[in-house]
Amino acid sequence: MTTLNVDSRGTACPGPITDLIRAYKKAQNGDLIVLVANDPGAVPDSKAWCERTKNEFVGSKDVESAFEITIRVTGKKA
Amino acid sequence: MKNIAIIGSGAGGLITSSKLAKDLSKEIKNGEVTITLFDKKREQEFQPGYLEVAFRGTDPSKIRRPVKKLVSSGVKMIYDNVEKVDLADRYVKTEGSSEKINYDYIIISTGSSPDYDQIDGLKQANMDFHTDAYNASLIYNRISSIKSGKIVVGIGGLPYKCPPSPNESAFMLDEYFRKKGIRDDVEIVYITPFTRIYSAESINEVIEPMYERRDIESITAFNTDTVDDEKKEITSLEGETLKYDYLFLTPPHKPAGFLKGSDMSDEDGWVKVDKKDLHITTYDNGFAIGDTTNIPISKAGVEAHLEGVVVANNIAAEITGTEQKIKFTGRTQCSMETGFHKATFVVGTYDRPVEKIEPSTMNYMEKKVMEKIYWGSLHGHYEWLFKYHFKKDYFEK
Ligand SMILES: Cc1cc2nc3c(=O)[nH]c(=O)nc-3n(C[C@H](O)[C@H](O)[C@H](O)COP(=O)(O)OP(=O)(O)OC[C@H]3O[C@@H](n4cnc5c(N)ncnc54)[C@H](O)[C@@H]3O)c2cc1C
Numbered sequence: 473m474t475t476l477n478v479d480s481r482g483t484a485c486p487g488p489i490t491d492l493i494r495a496y497k498k499a500q501n502g503d504l505i506v507l508v509a510n511d512p513g514a515v516p517d518s519k520a521w522c523e524r525t526k527n528e529f530v531g532s533k534d535v536e537s538a539f540e541i542t543i544r545v546t547g548k549k550a
Numbered sequence: 551m552k553n554i555a556i557i558g559s560g561a562g563g564l565i566t567s568s569k570l571a572k573d574l575s576k577e578i579k580n581g582e583v584t585i586t587l588f589d590k591k592r593e594q595e596f597q598p599g600y601l602e603v604a605f606r607g608t609d610p611s612k613i614r615r616p617v618k619k620l621v622s623s624g625v626k627m628i629y630d631n632v633e634k635v636d637l638a639d640r641y642v643k644t645e646g647s648s649e650k651i652n653y654d655y656i657i658i659s660t661g662s663s664p665d666y667d668q669i670d671g672l673k674q675a676n677m678d679f680h681t682d683a684y685n686a687s688l689i690y691n692r693i694s695s696i697k698s699g700k701i702v703v704g705i706g707g708l709p710y711k712c713p714p715s716p717n718e719s720a721f722m723l724d725e726y727f728r729k730k731g732i733r734d735d736v737e738i739v740y741i742t743p744f745t746r747i748y749s750a751e752s753i754n755e756v757i758e759p760m761y762e763r764r765d766i767e768s769i770t771a772f773n774t775d776t777v778d779d780e781k782k783e784i785t786s787l788e789g790e791t792l793k794y795d796y797l798f799l800t801p802p803h804k805p806a807g808f809l810k811g812s813d814m815s816d817e818d819g820w821v822k823v824d825k826k827d828l829h830i831t832t833y834d835n836g837f838a839i840g841d842t843t844n845i846p847i848s849k850a851g852v853e854a855h856l857e858g859v860v861v862a863n864n865i866a867a868e869i870t871g872t873e874q875k876i877k878f879t880g881r882t883q884c885s886m887e888t889g890f891h892k893a894t895f896v897v898g899t900y901d902r903p904v905e906k907i908e909p910s911t912m913n914y915m916e917k918k919v920m921e922k923i924y925w926g927s928l929h930g931h932y933e934w935l936f937k938y939h940f941k942k943d944y945f946e947k
Pocket residue numbers: 557558559560561562563588589590591596597598599600601630631632633659660661662679680681711712715806807808839840841842849850851852853854883884885
């Protein structure tokens with residue numbers, strides 16, 4: 473299992489989701505993607521994206537005027 | 551003597567060289583400054599015109615111009631591609647020569663292009679309108695013979711240039727087949743890895759109802775993984791499959807090859823720059839503009855242009871000692887044609903989210919004006935108009 477850290481601070485919609493999707497393409501099931509963004513839209517957008525792609529939205533927390541969003545990759549075909 | 555090297559004679563490289571040549575004309579005449587532009591292309595194409603070529607049958611020759619007509623006086627053109635930039639020792643090397651060409655300032659504006667290697671099977675199956683005008687013209691030949699079937703368009707991977715262009719292809723195909731009177735026999739499906747038909751919510755609110763009205767099916771959160779042209783089937787990363795008869799997907803894009811693995815670039819080769827003054831974060835004497843940067847805004851010509859103006863201004867200010875430095879505001883302005891002579895624009899800055907702009911004929915006309923003035927704008931003939939149009943977004947002090 474690998475953790476992919478994605479820093480999307482300073483980017484606004486669709487920046488963080490673009491970064492998330494690009495990281496997801498390189499990830500494998502079981503990996504964690506930790507996305508840091510200061511665009512408030514990044515949290516609901518990541519949640520919606522996880523629901524649609526059957527990946528797991530582990531949670532989000534505030535860190536230094538940004539949001540840290542953790543996603544577990546579970547949706548990829550075997 | 552100050553030598554300025556600009557790599558790439560596209561939308562960004564040309565305006566940068568033109569503005570530098572204008573601002574430093576005295577110094578160039580006095581032999582104190584040289585400006586050299588590198589690119590092996592001898593013709594440039596108006597890339598937004600690829601949509602017209604692909605979906606309206608415009609002749610590719612109408613959107614091409616010889617580079618020699620686009621290069622401003624005072625700029626030396628070297629028709630060769632650069633294969634190495636050494637930022638530490640300040641030299642470039644071209645593919646066709648072993649000579650090290652020294653510079654004092656460098657601007658990398660090598661754009662982006664489709665990267666078919668990222669998606670197995672896509673090359674064999676797909677026709678795109680992002681590679682060049684010739685490839686776009688092949689799409690028009692193909693659609694001219696379509697009588698019925700399922701066309702899949704949309705975003706094959708990220709990043710790519712001109713965010714609205716895949717949406718435009720769906721609208722323009724809809725218009726084409728409606729005008730031909732066979733729209734009921736042709737299914738148009740739009741796929742995207744985003745959770746909305748257009749990634750920014752404000753524009754999505756405008757176009758989602760239009761997709762419904764125009765009977766364009768949309769499949770969101772679809773991450774294209776592989777394409778099997780024999781089965782005529784796309785498989786997503788999640789294992790879903792989608793059948794097609796004709797595929798005109800926008801492939802993910804890549805930067806120029808020499809940038810991958812370089813210490814100025816991120817792991818995919820996009821050049822890491824400061825998003826306001828465009829200097830390469832690892833070196834102060836180098837800049838990058840346009841599609842090749844990793845800045846978090848769309849890859850589009852307007853951005854490349856405004857960034858070029860900022861960089862040219864700042865280099866000229868440093869050389870002439872005026873020190874009147876300016877910054878890029880992150881202004882975007884991508885037109886999205888919605889068919890039947892209407893268009894909207896994707897407009898925002900670093901500080902302002904994308905606006906909601908309803909499609910209108912006025913917007914369409916504005917887009918047409920841009921087509922008319924494009925070549926002249928590369929010489930810097932329309933900066934007065936851009937200054938007026940973009941107002942405080944033109945640059946920031
Ligand atoms: C279908 C479509 C529609 C579009 N619509 C719009 C629109 O409505 N509005 C908008 O603003 N933008 C639009 N664009 C995007 C716009 O055309 C590009 O974003 C813009 O051209 C980027 O400018 P650039 O200078 O970064 O790159 P480019 O204009 O692509 O120029 C890059 C240049 O670098 C050269 N080069 C590459 N590698 C090397 C090397 N190693 N050495 C030397 N030279 C090299 C290339 O030959 C090329 O000439 C559209 C693009 C497409 C494909």
